[in-house]
Amino acid sequence: MNTNGNTYTFIYASVMVVVVAAMLAFASESLKPYQEKNVRIEKMQNILSSLSIESTPENAEELFNKYMPENQHVVINSKGEPVSGENAFDINLKEELEKDLESRHMPLFIASFEDGSQKIVIPVLGKGLWGPIWGYISLEKDMNTIAGAVFAHKGETPGLGADIDQKWFQEPFKGKKLFDEAGTFIGIKVHKGGKGAAAAMGDTEHGVDAISGGTITSKGLEAMLLNCLSGYETYFKNNKK
């Protein structure tokens, strides 16, 4: 058989591509449930870690349901009123953030602990330098003080912007305030100038140090916090204790 003819080559290529495509589509479909479960568990672990709860992939679901059972997942609108019929865990944050503030639906999780105290966790999503960055912010029940923060990224520069997922960057967020004393929403400011920049600016209430060399990621993170958290302003004011 002539394996070098044009017809043969075309048929060979077409058959090969169809066979390979069918095989990969089948594999992708049959593995999807496992992959989605992994993504869910990772999300639960991130939320738990913003509350300073250590978890493993094995016990993440159990711990998550213990502190944040389904009835403590809330979706609110910008007036701070709960919206029914939406699932806070599965809400598409990207789509919601593209909407106007008035029509935005925002998820939050209320975590209750053994000693009766409560914290709330808010998912945030924004843009870094190369791609999306996201995270979870937990607040004390005064709806003002940050109890913990975790951030993650898709592909920020290793060693620079990518360090937003490191403990040394996330730790200083603890204890920072979202509102000033007059009750105006400030958010969190990220200050350039290396270690101690926030303190040098005299901004110990709302400021943290940016990452040297990771300015665009740091600024993106600041914008992300402002954009995502400001939608909750009314809810914070109405629910603070």
Add this chain to the structure above:
Amino acid sequence: MSLFSSKDLKLLTNPLSIDNPITVQVLGICSALAVTVKVQPAVVMSLSVMAVVAFSNVIISLLRNTIPARIRIIVQLVVAAALVILVDQVLKAFVYEISKQLSVFVGLIITNCILMGRLEAFALGNKPWPSFLDGIGNSAGYGAILITISIFREILGAGSIWGIQIIPASFYENGYINNGFMLLPPMALILVGIIIWIQRKYVKKLQTN
């Protein structure tokens, strides 16, 4: 008839020493620098490469008489890419944490010169069984170097192996500190260089003059 003739056995053992893909052919260096910070991802990467090289070798070898010569590189690429995607999907489903550490490097197996090199140089001209052994041998040679480097990097850089602390806490109390340089890619390159040096010293066949 034995399953391994002496020629077959050479296919397995040569890539481990005198024909090693990393230290002699100097292929696949990129991933050898990137995924050797810890032992666990290095092992998973080695197994992934082994699965892809061995099976794409077999598939190309089975198809070798039907492949149109003009599109043979494309056929090799499609077969290799399909297997790489399969491996990536399986890792994402069953060892999610490690697949995150390996990140793009699983996808980049396809650009690994060892893979295309074996397909073009060996599988196109040999029967499936020798091709399979050739694939296993070459990826084992690649894996052996990867794992050796990762053992040094993890124990000196993080004081552990496979995530288990090896260097006792009392060392740290007495002023021992982990070598952070070990965690960076340049150190992997230096280690590859040292391995090549040691190998050239003791393997006569590799000495040129």
